[in-house]
Structures are given as structure tokens and as C-alpha cells.
Amino acid sequence: MQYRRFGKTNLHLSVFSLGTMRYLASFENAHQIIEQALALGINHLETARGYGKSEEYLGRALKAGLSIPRTKLYITTKISATADADTMRRYIDESLERLQLDYLDCLGVHGLNTWQHLEWVQAKNGCMKAVEEAVADGRVRHVGFSSHGSLELIQAAIKTNFFEFVNLHYYYFFQRHAPAIQLAAEKDMGIFIISPADKGGKLYTPPQTLKDLCHPYSPLELSYRFLLGDNRINTLSIGPANPDELIEPLQVADHDGELKSAEISAFQRLENHQKLALGTDKCSQCYACLPCPENINIPEVLRLRNLVVAYDMKDYGQYRYGMLENAGHWFPGMKSDRCTECGDCLPRCPEKLDIPELLEDTHQKLNGKAGRRLWG
Template sequence: MTTLPTRRFGRTELSMPVLSLGGMRFQQSWSDLEAKAITAQSQQLLQRTLERAVALGFRHIETARHYGSSERQLGWAMPDCPDPGRILQTKVPPQQDPALFEAELELSMQRLGVQRVDLLAIHGINRRDHLVQTIRPGGCLEVVRRWQQSGRIGHVGFSTHGDTDVIVEAIETDAFDYVNLHWYFIRQDNEPAIAAAHRHDMGVFIISPTDKGGHLHTPAQRLVALTDPLHPIVFNDLFCLRDARVHTLSVGAARPEDLDLHLEAVSRLDHAQALVSPIEARLHQAELEALGADWLNSWRQGLPDWQTTPGDINLPVLLWLHNLVEAWGLDGYARARYGLLGRAGHWFPGANADALDRDVSEEELDAALGASPWRTSIPARLRDLRERVGGDRQERLSSA
């Protein structure tokens, strides 16, 4: 069995491998299927992926109650693939009624076929009300503390797709031992949350750096050229792991060979800074040439949030997608994200630009953009983005 490098996972004191096996992409279905509906072919694929991951040192396995059939299938596979050092994590969303939360927790244990998990994340503290549901007297965290006292849960953390200020607020409660959050090359706005987690000696787990980090499993050709000689997955992994405050990255493998590029990144980890810096400079130069310094330095200024924008248009996200397309050619990624807006609820809130010129006039948008130095050019940029990546509606996933 190979041993991956480990990092101390914050105050949990766990020795966490720098790569974790995420259970989001190798399950059969996003529906929580009945046992009889799971095919032998699907289970064999998961079994092969798990076996190879364990042999390569992926001791940390993480899944979630609402990752479809993932918990059930992992529960079947793990006894046939033992690992005495396994660190098992699942995630359960908060509920207004803690009894419902506890019932979901029980179901997770049943599906996984275990009596204990090493790590439990409150799944999706994306808004302040989710945080309140978790930490209020009599809330979900009291259920977790009772389970911890009985030995059924090791450490408690939270996962989040929320705004940075909500994440920092949750961290500052000091109620959690670790955090699962988004932070990678194309999305670095959660830097204040990384810093806060470090101050609180929390474990830091990076969610979906390959998929949400730019569809790097099917990378845009312009991005491939810009990250040469590294594959975009290798570059992005090294970008994240060169920061000692980051402890592990989720590898969302759909098949055994999906592990290979991440292992290449780990093999180069000792030279991460030297490998990443020239590529990072090249990417920033491409961004500068495509978008201009004035835009890059000020495009966020004066943007209203989606709740106060006509049609709930999520301007910060849409203009970020515009930048990704123009600078690095991430059309496929932007198409998926654009199509998800308006369908993902609090996992990816707000609406895309389809309403512009249909339900929202340019004059109405202009009034909302009164504080933006780019108010006159933003409508045209939104139309260009819509023309380039619109028309592909996405189904909401809890992992959005």
C-alpha cells in the first residue's frame, strides 16, 4: 500500500492525506436508489475505484447523505476493501427541526453500514439561517454533541457554498473543527475564510477543485496551452497544496484512472512553488491581455448583490464567468454554471442573464448599476456571455 503525504488536520490532530476520495461522482445515481436498483456493473466500478484509491493511500473517504446512492454503495464496498487507517466522513444538511436532522444522520449510518464516522460535516451552511439552525440552543449541533459523547461521531465541521462573510461568521463561532469550502486558482475569493480557519486551527478541506475548479477533467484547450507543461489538474492541485493552510483536496473520481493526475501532482509537491509561479504569471498575462487592467482592477466595484438586482440577476457570478471565458476559454464550465443559475437554490443562488431584454430592461439594470464604473458596458458583456454559453439548463445538485 502506498502512503500519501499527510498534514495535520487542524485541531482534530488527524494525520490527513493531502488527497481525499470524494464520493460524489462514482455513485450510480443522484437518486437514493433502492438496493435492488443498483447494478452489478455500477457497484463493480465503485469497488475498483475504492480498491485502487486505498492501495494508493487515499485513507480519507468523504460522501454525503444527499449524494444519491453514494452512501449505500460505499457501505457495500468498504468491508471488502478494509483499511485500518480509514478516515470516514459524511455530511448531513441542517434542519429547522433537529429531530429531522437526527433521522437523516441515522439514515446515513445505516446506508454506510457503520456505527461511527470520524468526521461529520453540517452540509451546506450557505446562509445565516443555516448557521442559526445548527448552533442555536436545541439545534442540530446539540444532536451532534450527544452523538460525540456516545462515541458515534469523532469531529464536527461544516461544508459551505455560501458567501465568504457567512463562512467567516461560522468559523468565528469556534464551534467547528474543520471546514469544507471552495478555493482554487479560478476562485480565490474565500481567502479570508482560509485565513480565519487557520487562526482557529481548523482543518481545511477543498471541495471539488477539479470539477468546480474549471471542469479540469475535460479542460479547455486554451487552458491546456497556458498551463503547459503541467496538466491543468496538476497545476491546480499544486496551486492549492503549496499553501500549508490547506490540508486536503477532494478527488472526485468517476473511475480508477481519474486518480492518476492527482498522484502526479503529489509527486511534484516538493517543487510546487517553482512549477506553479511561471504558469500563474502566464495565466495572469493572458487575463490582462484579454480583459485589460482597468476592468480587472475594478469590475467588482459597485455591483449590487443578486437580491437587489432586477430579475435576481447574479451580476458578480455572471461577470466572473465572462472573465473566465474571455481570458482562458472556459466556455464549457461557464455554460454549466450559467445554466445552473436559477435552478440551484441556496447552493448557487440568483439568476442568469436570460431575463435581460425580456423581463428586465437595460434602463432598469442601469439603475441598479449606478455605483459601477462599468455600468454602460456591463449589459453588452452580459449579452455576449448569454450568446456564448446560454441555452444549457442544468439540474440542481446538492453539490452545486
């Protein structure tokens, strides 16, 4: 296992962090996963107030005693932004009680997804007043935020200078947030990548087309190497449902140097194949098509279409498309069958795509069972 400095926190975290959203089959399962993660070199455990019994199970495991002393572990929990300080005070106290801890190494303001959330953070008597009190009295040592919001919102949150780290969605198959990565690095913030295996493409179960294009690497391995080859990125979330799911990902935990020529060739192969498969229908993700009068998340819909057409990533496409209209501000926007063919987006598209036609095609390819957030 390699370790990296987590920005200005000066904590040295393992390049993989244990996410605890999926270990909830039982306390025994959670305990086994935690011990396996520690045995494999992970020293950062991340949970959240909203993850069911996750905090409680982690607290019980800490109380029962682990193979690594608390002083060599780093614990993060996340609490959603609140409109007032009193609510945040109560939430911090409740999380510490469930975790059976006197202090948190890191507290993340969770799901800073809307401009209203940012207003709460910046308000004089908003949630950050309570967070700052907890830092002052030693119950919280470092403060950051996570976001599923727009690039512009994320950049605005970084520029508040309230935060020492950020949890972001950023993957080979979703590079929209590259400017936020750069801005956070310039401010020496810790950079934590959220769910690169699942949200990054359902890469535990990739389609054969993608496996063939990535060979001799697995799509999961190549995705991790894309991130770990970037020394601005400090740690990646891994969220196993059982101890065995730690094994394959952590095979790359010691391979965190610059990309090798064979890895670069594999990425070039993926890019060339996408260009060939999509032809003139490729959406370059410039976001110029927005805003849409029907609030269709056009860039995200067309990103999913890119992946389905180029790499046969239909399972992933249906999974993410099904979240639209079902996950609120965690995954905003309407599905593409809402298109009225008003034509507003057409003159704004630099590639002159027939966006209404591509939206209809995507809906036909991906519409299925509605999705939802695991916790909401």
C-alpha cells in the same frame, strides 16, 4: 502520497480525499474505486446523505473488507442542517446504519448555504443539539461544515466556533474565499477543498488555449499545485467515476511543497494573458455591484465571462451558467438576461464597467441547456 494534519481534529489525512458522488454506476464500480484509492495512499473517504446510494455502497465495501483496516481509515459523511434536533438525530442514525459503522470520524453539516441555515445551527433546540449528543456518546468524533454560500456567511459560520473543519470552494480561478481560508487557518480548522478539478474549471477537459498557457504543466496539475502549495490547505477532493480517473490527479500527490519558479511563471503567464485579453472589460470580483434588484449574480456571471474571453473556457462557463436559476441555494442568483438596465450597479463599480452590456454579452456567449445539481 503526502499527509497533512487536518487542523484541530489532529487527524492526518492524505492530501487527496476520495469523494464518492460520482462512483455510483454500480456497487462493483464503487468497490473498485475505493480499493484503487486506498492502494494509491488515500486514507480519507467522504460521502453524504444526499449522494444517492453513496453511503450504502461505502458501507457495503467496508463490510466486505478492504485492504486497509477501518482503524487506519477516516470516514466523513455530510448531513444538511435541519430546523430541529429530532430530524438530525434520525438522519445521523440512518447514515450510520447505511455506512454500517459504529462511529464517524467526521460529520459535516452539509450545504450551510443561507442565513436561515446558520440560524438553525445556532438555535437552542436546532440540529447542533443532536450533533453534540452524538459527539458526547462517541458516534461522531469531529464536526465541520460545508458551504456554497457567500463569503460573509462562511466567515460567520467559522466564527461560531462550533466547527473543527470546513469544506470550501476555493481555486485558482475562484479566489473569493481567500479571507475564509485565512480565518479558518487562524482558528486551526481543517481545510478541505471541494471539487477542484470540476467546479474549479472542468480541468479534466481543458481548452487548447488554457493548455498552451499552462505548458509544460497541465491545467489540472497547475490547479492542484496552486492549492497544495498553500500549507494552510489540508486535503483536496477527487471524485472519480471509474478507477482510471484517479491516475492523473494523484501524479501530483507527492508534490506538495512551495511553488517552483516555473509554476509561478505559468501563473504569471495566465494573469498577463487575462489582462491583455480582457483589457478594460476585466471584472476584478470586488462584489461592489451587489445587491442587484433583479437578484442577478453579477460577479459570478462576469467571472465566467473573464474565463471564457481570456482562456476559451466556454464548456466550463456554460456548465456553471446553466446552474443559475436551477440549483436553488446551492448556486444562487438569476441569469444575466434578467437585467433591466436600471443602472443601480454602475456607480458602485470601481472599474466603471458597462455592466448591463457585459451581462448581455455573457448571456449570448453562455446561455444554453439548463443545468442542475447531481443530487438535489
